[in-house]
Amino acid sequence: MSRWRNKLGEGETRGWALPSAALCAATSLNGGGEARCAHISSAPSGHLPLKGKVLGVRGGIGLDSGGGRGYNGAKMTPAQAGRPKEVTTMMHIGLLGFGVVGGGVWALCAPRDDLNVKRVLLRSPKEGLPEEVVTFNADDILNDPEIDTVVEVMGGLHPAYEYVSAALARGKNVVTANKALIAAYYTELTALAREKGAALRCTAAVGGGIPWLTNLERVKRLDTVCTVGGIMNGTTNFIMDAMHKAPVDFPAILKEAQDLGYAEADPSADIDGDDIRRKLCISANIAFDAALEETAIPTFGIRTVTAADIAAFQSHGFACKLLARAESTENGVCAYVEPTLVDAGDLEAAVPANFNLITYEAEQLGRQSFYGQGAGRFPTAENVVQDCLTVLSGKRGFYTDRAVPMFLTSGEAHPYYVRTSAPDAFLRGRTAETWDNGAVITGAVDVYEMLAWAKAQREKDPGVFIAGIR
Numbered sequence: 001m002s003r004w005r006n007k008l009g010e011g012e013t014r015g016w017a018l019p020s021a022a023l024c025a026a027t028s029l030n031g032g033g034e035a036r037c038a039h040i041s042s043a044p045s046g047h048l049p050l051k052g053k054v055l056g057v058r059g060g061i062g063l064d065s066g067g068g069r070g071y072n073g074a075k076m077t078p079a080q081a082g083r084p085k086e087v088t089t090m091m092h093i094g095l096l097g098f099g100v101v102g103g104g105v106w107a108l109c110a111p112r113d114d115l116n117v118k119r120v121l122l123r124s125p126k127e128g129l130p131e132e133v134v135t136f137n138a139d140d141i142l143n144d145p146e147i148d149t150v151v152e153v154m155g156g157l158h159p160a161y162e163y164v165s166a167a168l169a170r171g172k173n174v175v176t177a178n179k180a181l182i183a184a185y186y187t188e189l190t191a192l193a194r195e196k197g198a199a200l201r202c203t204a205a206v207g208g209g210i211p212w213l214t215n216l217e218r219v220k221r222l223d224t225v226c227t228v229g230g231i232m233n234g235t236t237n238f239i240m241d242a243m244h245k246a247p248v249d250f251p252a253i254l255k256e257a258q259d260l261g262y263a264e265a266d267p268s269a270d271i272d273g274d275d276i277r278r279k280l281c282i283s284a285n286i287a288f289d290a291a292l293e294e295t296a297i298p299t300f301g302i303r304t305v306t307a308a309d310i311a312a313f314q315s316h317g318f319a320c321k322l323l324a325r326a327e328s329t330e331n332g333v334c335a336y337v338e339p340t341l342v343d344a345g346d347l348e349a350a351v352p353a354n355f356n357l358i359t360y361e362a363e364q365l366g367r368q369s370f371y372g373q374g375a376g377r378f379p380t381a382e383n384v385v386q387d388c389l390t391v392l393s394g395k396r397g398f399y400t401d402r403a404v405p406m407f408l409t410s411g412e413a414h415p416y417y418v419r420t421s422a423p424d425a426f427l428r429g430r431t432a433e434t435w436d437n438g439a440v441i442t443g444a445v446d447v448y449e450m451l452a453w454a455k456a457q458r459e460k461d462p463g464v465f466i467a468g469i470r
């Protein structure tokens with residue numbers, strides 16, 4: 001329990017830290033350009049795919065010739081490649097989209113003998129692709145019987161939904177990085193994959209390059225997951241981290257994030273919490289075998305945080321991060337996204353730049369966290385290609401085979417930092433103390449009640465900012 005809960009002594013809240021917390025952190029938390037995942041990766045086991053030349057017809061089962069090539073094209077023996085000699089198949093891929101992630105997928109597949117990107121769907125001409133591979137007509141992929149797997153990295157809901165559902169309906173496997181698509185059509189797409197015996201994988205959709213969903217799937221084989229969440233959006237972490245390192249206001253640091261390519265021209269999905277909410281929704285659905293309505297998850301973003309707020313947090317020993325959290329409760333799932341004050345010495349406080357730190361707590365295993373790059377061409381493309389290899393090894397279906405509609409329930413209460421120019425009776429009735437900057441600290445307030453109040457309060461005070469205190 002945090003010192004604020006001890007101090008305020010109101011209400012029982014469920015915090016993150018377990019006494020027997022097991023944190024798999026193996027790397028430093030300093031920034032940098034490369035992906036660094038703190039967990040010693042342990043993706044689902046299965047037959048390792050062979051990179052060596054496949055003997056036999058395309059799409060059929062063949063015997064590996066025994067060799068392989070590294071990503072740089074250098075020939076490797078099976079031992080060097082770390083793979084036993086075994087029977088394998090070749091995957092024929094139809095790639096939808098050739099942008100940041102699509103270009104990375106192409107580059108990672110190109111030197112491999114077991115992943116053949118047969119066609120690439122473009123919307124506008126692109127450099128760097130052989131002419132015979134390019135198509136501007138999705139039917140050239142969807143109607144090609146040799147293409148067994150569709151990799152969707154176009155983004156957006158439409159026509160991604162139409163293409164992905166058509167591919168699954170034809171029994172083709174689908175690998176996607178598209179969190180918006182999976183969160184919005186979760187029940188339908190997972191059911192279709194099950195019905196058709198096809199694979200549906202989306203590891204890159206949550207955590208970019210972090211093998212988060214694969215480990216969530218794995219832990220469920222032996223244990224019961226109780227909570228999921230954490231820092232799941234690199235853009236907002238970049239902004240919050242920068243604001244803690246120098247007294248800079250939100251609009252200035254948002255512009256810097258845009259100049260660096262960390263934030264979109266329209267940053268709303270990141271700073272208002274929609275992106276992290278989608279990732280939380282997918283994670284909670286897999287963790288709890290649920291089918292949550294994404295847009296129903298209460299969310300408050302960081303758009304209104306100021307340099308003065310950050311200075312106040314720091315003077316009280318806190319750091320502020322945009323955190324997602326979902327907990328399995330007796331009556332359903334309690335899920336929400338909100339700025340959160342964590343102790344300055346906590347693990348989340350140390351996550352720099354645009355890195356992510358995603359955590360589950362399981363009944364027996366305790367807490368396990370995954371740190372790394374939540375975005376970027378090669379981190380994200382690696383998870384896409386890893387999914388292809390998992391499918392190639394024989395895995396079908398989704399990460400869970402159940403999707404039970406569940407109620408979103410409250411059930412958690414904690415203190416809040418609230419800064420508003422228009423305090424009302426609700427806030428006055430819950431105020432435990434007032435800070436020097438005029439913001440108030442509440443006693444323990446029901447999370448859903450507080451987030452509903454904050455949403456409504458924006459009508460009276462568009463600059464209102466709240467943060468839960470962990």
Ligand SMILES: NC(=O)c1ccc[n+]([C@@H]2O[C@H](COP(=O)([O-])OP(=O)(O)OC[C@H]3O[C@@H](n4cnc5c(N)ncnc54)[C@H](OP(=O)(O)O)[C@@H]3O)[C@@H](O)[C@H]2O)c1
Pocket residue numbers: 096097098099100101102121122123124152153154155156158159177178179180204205208374375376377380
């Ligand atoms: N970038 C990351 O770090 C990251 C991380 C995790 C997940 N993701 C997800 O991965 C997906 C792709 O992201 P991205 O960053 O690679 O996006 P991107 O750079 O904008 O690339 C998307 C590509 O898809 C193409 N496209 C869009 N609609 C199309 C259509 N109807 N037909 C054919 N091509 C179409 C675009 O073509 P034009 O060039 O002609 O517009 C563009 O080249 C998104 O769902 C995103 O959320 C990305």
